[in-house]
Amino acid sequence: MTLWGRSNKNPGVAAITDSLQFGSLTDVGVVRSENQDAMGFRVPDDPEDMAGRGALFVVADGMGGHKGGATASRLAVKTILDRYFNSRAGEPGDRIRSAIEAANQAVLQKSQADKGLDGMGTTVVALIVRPPDVFVAHVGDSRAYLVRDGRIVQLTKDHSLVQQWVDQGVMKPDEARHSGRKNVLTRVVGSRETVEVDMRSPPRTLAPGDTFVLCSDGLHGLVEDDEIRRTVTEMEPQEACGRLVTLARDRGGPDNITVQVISWMADLTGGRPKSPGSSRVTADESTRTISR
DSSP states (O other), rough: OEEEOOSOOEEEEEEESSSSSEEEEEEEEOOSSSSSEEEEOOOOOOOOHHHTEEEEEEEEEESSSHHHHHHHHHHHHHHHHHHHHHHOSOOOOHHHHHHHHHHHHHHHHHHOOOEEEEOOOOEEEEEETTTTTEEEEEESSOOOEEETTTTEEOOOOOHHHHHHHHHTTSSHHHHHHTOOTTTOSOOOOTSSSSSOEEEOSSSSSTTTTEEEEEEHHHHHTTHHHHHHHHHHHHHHHHHHHHHHHHHHHTTTTOOOOEEEEEEEETTTTTTOOOOOOOOOHHHHHHOOOOOO
């Protein structure tokens, strides 16, 4: 099962396997005319492939003008999915790092070949679920969160100017959240010959009921972490995606908004899968369009 792409029409994808329940949604937002975010995933149908490579989820937020941003994010997601699953060498952490480095080269070479795309780049955040482990890799300020036992933890640290200032003690986190410089990034895919990919190491071990959230700054810049936690705790993944996007739109939606919610349902100790919430993901929910 594979999906990648972007659209102005708020595509959503909901899916359930024996162990994974997940939803995805991207939205152009209220202000912008084009969606420069992209998202993708692949969940192998082959149990051996799932055990070896795992399931991969990716969110990217492009920049560099209307044409450039959309091209960069879309190309990065496609390259990462292709390279990760076509690679035969190494562990998931090594493969995803290599795949993002390949995406960096693909975006850079595309921008150099087309003057209309000069200066484009993109953020990337990727999640690999290969039981019993989870791997997270990122470049830029798109984020990954883990919700476990009623708590939310940010698994990534933004590559941004304001985050540097926070780390240096020059700015407080709340000041950074509302700073006019919060969109200034210190690291992106496609801007230089090489890119440093941050990997969460060691990988986390899955627990029943773990829920992961990948999102662009069009979401986390407007929706508080605790609101994300409550939403994904109370709703199934696709419904949660719709609710989170609606919250961001209701607060002005100045940027594109993309979110993926991935819940792990199985008990790796041999118990029965954890039962999901009371609501269901339907075909209508998986293709919903949010309007104002």
